[in-house]
Amino acid sequence: NAGVTQTPKFQVLKTGQSMTLQCAQDMNHEYMSWYRQDPGMGLRLIHYSVGAGITDQGEVPNGYNVSRSTTEDFPLRLLSAAPSQTSVYFCASSPDRSNYEQYFGPGTRLTVT
C-alpha cells in the first residue's frame, strides 16, 4: 500500500490563480479530510468527507472547494488563490472518524505571491 499520497509537494501561485491539490489513498478508507498547518496556529480542518458523494465544511472552508466522486480521491480546489492561503496542506484518511487512527499524507507546501 502507498498509503495517503499528495501531489504536488511544492507549488507557487500568483494571487488570483486557481489550482487543485490532489489526494489519494489506497486503503479503501471512507473518511478523508484536508487540513492546513500555519505557524502558531496548529492544524485546522478545511473540509472533510465521510464517503463518496458526501462532503462537509470544517473550521476554515472559505476559499476552498472539494468533491468526492470516488472512495480513493479527495481533491482540494483553490478557486482564486490569496496570500492568506500560503500554508502547508495535509490530507488524511481513516476507516471512519471516531474509532480508528487517521493516516496523513506528506503534505503540499503552497506559496501564494
Added chain:
Amino acid sequence: KQEVTQIPAALSVPEGENLVLNCSFTDSAIYNLQWFRQDPGKGLTSLLLIQSSQREQTSGRLNASLDKSSGRSTLYIAASQPGDSATYLCAGGMNYGGSQGNLIFGKGTKLSVKP
C-alpha cells in the same frame, strides 16, 4: 469553542531521561485522543490512539493516558533518545459544527533530546 492545549511549547532534555508531554482539552465528551509525531518538513506519523472508553495505550517506550473527567492526556516517553527529537501533537476527536469526531489539534510540543 472546543480547544486542545499543549504545554510546554518546547522541551529540551538530556538523552536517557524519562519525560512527560501534556495535553488538555475542553470537551469531556471526547471520542478519542490521538498522539502524532511530526519531523521538520514532514507529515504526521500516528503514535497512539486512545478511545474514549480506554484509559491508556502503550507502544514500545511510549505510553499515553486519557482522563476525560479532568480533560487531560499525557504522553510518557521512557529512556529518551536523540532520535525522539521532533514535534509531538495531540488531537482530540470532538463534536463541533454539528460533526462528530473530527480532530481538533493542539499546537504541539517541540522536543529536543541532547546526546
